[in-house]
Amino acid sequence: MVEIGLIAEIIFYLWVLSEIAIFIKTKLQRKDVASENKDKGSVRFIVLGIFICIAIDQLCNFLKLGYVNTAYSELGSILIIVGMCIRLWAVTALGRHFSLVVSVDSKQEIIQSGPYRIVRHPSYTGLLVTFIGIGLAFNTWTGSLFSFVFFIIVFGYRIRIEEKALIDMFPDEYPGYIRKTSSLIPFVW
Template identity: 40%
Template sequence: MDVGIQFWIAFSIWMGTEFVIAIRNRVLRRNVSATKKDKGSLFFILFGVWLATAAAFQFHMHKWGWVTQSVANVGVFMMIAGVAFRLWAIRILGQHFSLSVSVDVDQTIVQHGPYKYIRHPAYTGTLITFVGLGIGLNSWIASCVSIMIFLLIYAYRIHVEEAALVSQFQDVYEEYRKRTWKLIPFLY
């Protein structure tokens, strides 16, 4: 079973938005005074995107963990929903969103929109996108592999990011951490 045009549309939307996010990040952060504290986490995320995408296409080609076309269509919807959720989180942060971990001099803790409940909603959006990618490519195994890859990578990234935020905002960020979830409400 080949993937439908709807998958390729969703895949193109995802790739296009990530391209726009990278350009937007470069333009909006051109004059931002920030301290970089990434510790290689951006590299791990980029590697994870490549690895999870390549694995999903391989699982599709070998028909591992095959799902029906109806289920695959749900995966396509999940891809679009994940991209939309990620974009919402990025829009809320505005110029303070950065692809690498950095703390801006004039940054504050954003606590509205998705940040009211989740500390890292852009990562949540990526997880939803990759679960959808695997299912959209007719493979529930690809979705499981993607979840494992990104949970490992995001565990490191969140550790790095939260250490930077605690060092900058101390008690204010600690209070925010106490009443929000890291990535997935009610789970993590």
Template identity: 35%
Template sequence: MEPLVYREPLAIAAFAATLVLWCLSELRIMVRNRGGSGENLDRGSRVWVVVLIAAGTAAAFGLAWLEVGRIAGWGVVAVGVALALAGIVLRQWSAATLGAFFTTAVEVQADHRIIDRGPYSRLRHPSYTGALLTAIGVALALGSWTGCIVASAFSVAGLVLRILVEERALASRLGPAWTSYARGRKRLIPLVW
């Protein structure tokens, strides 16, 4: 049987609207944040994040057709869409909170300072947490635990790589200020890492 988001008009509409919103929100970030004035310390991590999240999400679409790991029902679609929307909101809020310091490349600008308000009061990288929530939500809405696990694993792999590159750059450029900030916050998942 086809996943609900492929056959029920309301599920199709909610899921499609979520996908469009996700794409538009990422486009907004890319257009608004083409790069700051700092040295690019990205080391190719931006490409890996995009490729791995896209690959995991694409795999989830394919795995949704398999009976293995199938979870069906409107509740699954609703929770998936809600997680994805929460992730989109968190990512946009994070970008807005950092303002000029938010870039799509890993950069430490000359006037860079630690921002510890908003979502950054709880997590070091809430924007990446938002991206992870969105990818998991989209995969879950497709109705496959298998797809959800694959999308999560690929997304986490890309985001961990990115976080390690970014934290190395921040620690080398901001020194004790970064160390002090980082000490009191988890990186990606509250209470875990």
């Protein structure tokens, strides 16, 4: 097995801690929010995808599939940090409106500030960048490629569900927001 660098490992665990913090913060902020769940199981699909991607990254590392050198591994560590920052920025910008499941409540509003000026789903963009980085940090471009493809599928499903819920809630405003922003990848999709 190719050794994962200490810095990459520390950054990976910092990302895990940031996700735990997001989970706790969300539970605390939304404990008194009455909302209608519109998730259709997408959160389970995302959590399963996260574990599958990490396992595949580790398997690719173990089998030395798509091995990358130290420079790319360090780039992966930087991408994890960038992705983590994008996600935390998005979660902070949404505040109490951020939820781990697709849900709507009576006080819902369309946030168009911060990262939401550029993309409608920057939290997912942050996770995508993070997982590309995790693959590289684990010394495998194969794992990064798998994560990219898998997350496009997973978040494609989640985005369709979320946008339908938001269009139903804001039929006059949300279509205009869709027209002026990218969905997940700025200026691409």
